[in-house]
Amino acid sequence: MKSFVPSKPIIIVVYVALFSANFLTNTYAAPKLIEKTCKATSHYDLCVKTLQSEPGSSRADVKGLAYIAARALFNQGMATWHKIYEMVQKTKDLDTCLKAYTTITVDDMNQAFSGLTTGNPKKAINGFSDVPEQTEKCEKSFRKSPFTSDNKLVNDLAEVVIAIVKNFL
Structure with a gap:
């Protein structure tokens, strides 16, 4: 079976870099x-822990906090993707x-990230809102x-980011 490897990760890295520079300096x-x-x-509790883990969060505005939570979601999603990918090799x-986390x-x-960087909260929410469906696909593909x-962590982080974007942006 051919491994399913994402072809667009560099796009995400660019968004993260641009978004980080914008919100942590302004x-x-x-x-x-x-x-x-x-x-x-x-x-x-997850929200506070996630936001306080970023050194710049004490100086961030709400958009900056949304970005910090989104980056935490992305990082956890990538960590889970790598965990799955390693297991696929075996x-x-x-x-x-693997497809769900890709x-x-x-x-x-x-x-x-495109929605957040362009000031389009609806687009951002649409991106984050697909996460629970994808984590459920992964979860249901196993008996245990x-x-x-x-x-659960990725799903909960998505809920945190959605709430921040809905309530404050």
């Missing part, structure tokens, strides 16, 4: 902004999960998935 201080932002999500039966890390994130915790 920010303002708001000491309670992370708390206020995370209270509007369904995963408060078992050759994880094609559904969709998340390439197609969905491309659309989402070895990726349950990864799928």
Whole structure:
């Protein structure tokens, strides 16, 4: 079986670099902004932990926080994709999960970062909104998935980013 490898990861890297430079340099201080932002999500603790893990978050505005959460989602999606890819090399039966996470890390994130960088929150939300469907495809492709915790974390991060974008942008 031929491995399914994303062909557009460089696009994501470019978006991340451009978006990072834009939002982490054009920010303002708001000491309670992370708390206020995370209270509007369904995963408060995950949101706070994710946003506070970025050194620039204390100086970020809401768009910057949305970007930080989106980058965390992308990074976790890529980590899960790599985990699946490594297992595919051994078992050759994880094609559904590999395709799902390729969709998340390439197609969905491309659309989402494009929406965030161009000031189009609806486009960003559309990209992030596909993530739960993709994690569910991966999860349901097993009787007992070895990726349950990864799928849940990626799904929860998507919910955090969607809430931030919906409520604040």
